[in-house]
Amino acid sequence: xxxxxxxxxxxxxxxxxxxxxxxxxxxxxxxxxxxxxxxxxxxxxxxxxxxxxxxxxxxxxxxxxxxxxxxxxxxxxxxxxxxxxxxxxxxxxxxxxxxxxxxxxxxxxxxxxxxxxxxxxxxxxxxxxxxxxxxxxxxxxxxxxxxxxxxxxxxxxxxxxxxxxxxxxxxxxxxxxxxxxxxxxxxxxxxxxxxxxxxxxxxxxxxxxxxxxx
Numbered sequence: 001x002x003x004x005x006x007x008x009x010x011x012x013x014x015x016x017x018x019x020x021x022x023x024x025x026x027x028x029x030x031x032x033x034x035x036x037x038x039x040x041x042x043x044x045x046x047x048x049x050x051x052x053x054x055x056x057x058x059x060x061x062x063x064x065x066x067x068x069x070x071x072x073x074x075x076x077x078x079x080x081x082x083x084x085x086x087x088x089x090x091x092x093x094x095x096x097x098x099x100x101x102x103x104x105x106x107x108x109x110x111x112x113x114x115x116x117x118x119x120x121x122x123x124x125x126x127x128x129x130x131x132x133x134x135x136x137x138x139x140x141x142x143x144x145x146x147x148x149x150x151x152x153x154x155x156x157x158x159x160x161x162x163x164x165x166x167x168x169x170x171x172x173x174x175x176x177x178x179x180x181x182x183x184x185x186x187x188x189x190x191x192x193x194x195x196x197x198x199x200x201x202x203x204x205x206x207x208x209x210x211x212x213x214x
Contacts, residue, residue: 004093006059008085011066015059015086018046019095023055025125025209026090026099030083030109030116036060036067041187041194042106045130048198049104054205055096059086061112073108076136080112080119087116087123098213102126102205110151111136118144126150126208128201131157131186134167142170149176150204152197154184175208 006013016037027049029042037043037058046056061082066072083103090096101123105113110132117124118141127149134142134151149171151164161180168176179200184193 002095004057004059004089006086006089008082011063013059013061013063013082013086015057017093017095018050018056018058020050020053020055022053023096023099024053024212025102025205026055026057026096027102027104027205028057028083028086028090029059030079030103030105030113031058031061031107036062039106041130042104044194045104045198045201048195049202049205052202052206054102054202055099057086057090057096061086061109076108076111076115079109080115083109083112083116084120087120091123100125100209100212102128102209104128104130104201105132106130108133108136110134111138114145114149115141117147117149118142121146125210126205128152128204129164130197130201131160131188133160133163135163137167139170142167143172145171145174148174148204148208150200151176151178152200153178153180154186154188154193155180155182156184157186160186177204 110129
């Protein structure tokens with residue numbers, strides 16, 4: 001595990017890079033509003049992805065000062081720009097530049113992940129959304145996504161299920177699936193539900209990320 005500093009315009013974003021032996025890809029996390037690299041749920045998923053052979057990059061998309069303004073937590077254009085900076089970091093860093101890149105987005109972070117996937121089709125090779133709001137990416141971005149997309153939603157997360165179903169209909173340029181986790185609500189706090197998310201995500205990235213460059 002290594003602490004990293006990611007250039008993002010006039011600021012630097014703090015992140016945690018986890019590198020298992022012989023990683024098969026690197027998964028960059030796009031957190032939801034008010035969440036960062038210390039999110040227990042995303043750290044759990046990252047640990048499970050590491051067990052499956054993936055490097056993971058957890059980061060704060062906002063500086064501590066920016067996070068004090070709660071409006072910034074819902075500024076999808078700003079957060080999308082920052083996530084793009086993180087992807088460029090993964091493309092250039094000697095530890096990860098040979099690895100295919102996947103994105104794991106949660107809540108509003110899923111919209112940012114899909115916007116970045118639409119804007120950087122050569123870099124982003126697969127996307128997973130957990131309890132996400134892909135609809136907030138916008139129709140044009142959704143239709144521009146080329147990377148395979150997995151939308152994971154709690155089966156009891158009513159309202160969000162319908163938003164994901166509508167968003168999936170707009171994902172016309174890529175393979176996509178919607179998976180409902182039984183008994184789960186929005187935060188996947190029910191026993192066994194977050195484990196199901198991690199398993200689904202690992203299987204999706206294993207299936208869709210190409211082999212690392214030699």
